[in-house]
Amino acid sequence: MRFNFSFRKNKPTTVVNHEGAAAFTLTPQLELYAAVATAALSDQFYEKADTRLVRLRELVAQNEPLFVAQLAVYAREKMYLRTVPLVLCVELARLHRGDNLVSRLVARVVQRADEITELLAFYALANQRQGQKTLNRLSKQLQKGLALAFNRFDGYQLAKYDRAGQVRLRDALFLVHPQAKSPEQQQLFDQLVRGELPTPYTWETELSALGQQTFTTDAERQTAFRQKWEELIGSGKLGYMALLRNLRNILEAEVSAAAMERVVAALTDERAVQRSKQLPFRFLAAYRELLTVRSGHVARLLTALETAIGHSTQNLRGFGADTRVVVACDVSGSMQQPVSARSKVQYFDIGLVLGMLLQTRCAHVVTGMFGDTWKRVPLPQNQVLRNVQELYRREGEVGYSTNGYLVVRDLRLRNEAVDKVMIFTDGQLWNSTGDGGTLAQEWAAYRRTVAPQARLYLFDLAGHGATPVQVHEQDGVALIAGWSDKVFDVLQALENGGSALTEIERIDF
Structure with missing residues (x-):
């Protein structure tokens, strides 16, 4: 991606969500995790991309450097994210000194040759430098990490990602000065400098050449x-x-x-x-x-x-025939926003896909969607994508508000005890009916009167920084954030008495 955002101080002090409804703050660790796991770094329904970057910068400063590094690796290697781990590298380099934590992090996070230039582009932006100034006063630890990364790429990878942009790979080579591992690699570096790397055999280059005939x-x-x-x-x-x-x-x-x-x-x-x-x-x-x-x-x-x-989800465990599960998908208006400017996929698509993946692994499950109302929609198992299309076709049946509290109220009024309630949402829940009901109130009442051992899992797909229910183990509430199938690893950690942070803190770094 091309970075074109500016930083500014802009942190709200009131504990309300973007719809003005009462919300609960997260610890700095949980908030950073949720913001990173859901960062497309493009404008969202409630939050502009530059606002998200400002918040990431502030949250990095509030967390321990080792946790930030572990989270960056987790985001890159487990959640398959590319851009936001680079942002964490640059922000950590601004704040942390005295050891090789940053260089080791950069060397591990940069896994494609174009990520070298992308990191440098963000470094220029974060330090308010343009043009040739990009190449001045680079952090020594970033430089060492990028040098180590350069050594991993062969001629094919260098040629494939040697693209025009704010920073070229040739510029990065001059800035970083990697020590070639062999005469053959030095020859590759020389070819990169001269612009003489052989055109790689890729589907893009092959079809492009054919298209010119x-x-x-x-x-x-x-x-x-x-x-x-x-x-x-x-x-x-x-x-x-x-x-x-x-x-x-x-x-x-x-x-x-x-x-x-x-x-x-x-x-x-x-x-x-x-x-x-x-x-x-x-x-x-x-x-x-x-x-x-x-x-x-x-x-x-x-x-x-x-x-x-x-x-x-073949390895997902803990949802046997005796485990009663509710999978509720938010299809409100704010969820019907593309995850990026070039994508046709919307946030509520992500919720539906993850929800239906989970549904396939449950033997005793109620599925449905909520907006103005909550509607149960029985669906066959082992048809994830077809089920998503069915819910997509029917989403207008429940309207477009965010009355998520109705999911739990329905269970309470039915006196229906379940073990787990899974809500896939952007977290911006509010009551459009005027009756004053909230998810926090309904959850407390449900646990008190119907199912004391029930657990509520909020799958946060947007990471706006506040939740409709306080995330606390004693209340049976847990937060899970992200778009990849690895969110289900967090479920396993929770089943074993851990938290959303357990998987991150397990990263060997």
């Missing part, structure tokens, strides 16, 4: 692209994300049955899914794209995507 007929063009896609599929160099993003193009190229067999096999390979570190909603984006394509292979690919996303 002239064809005499449409049939000739169709044949050329079909053959190219079959070549890419068979090459083993079409990554998992590239495959997800290009399913429509592959179908429209009318590749052979044998090539389609390889596509299906690649999509459903459990180890490939795990290695790809895809956020679950990426599967939903691919699924929806396929629904617009006319091809006899669509049904098979839809099934393959269901299988692929199902691999995400």
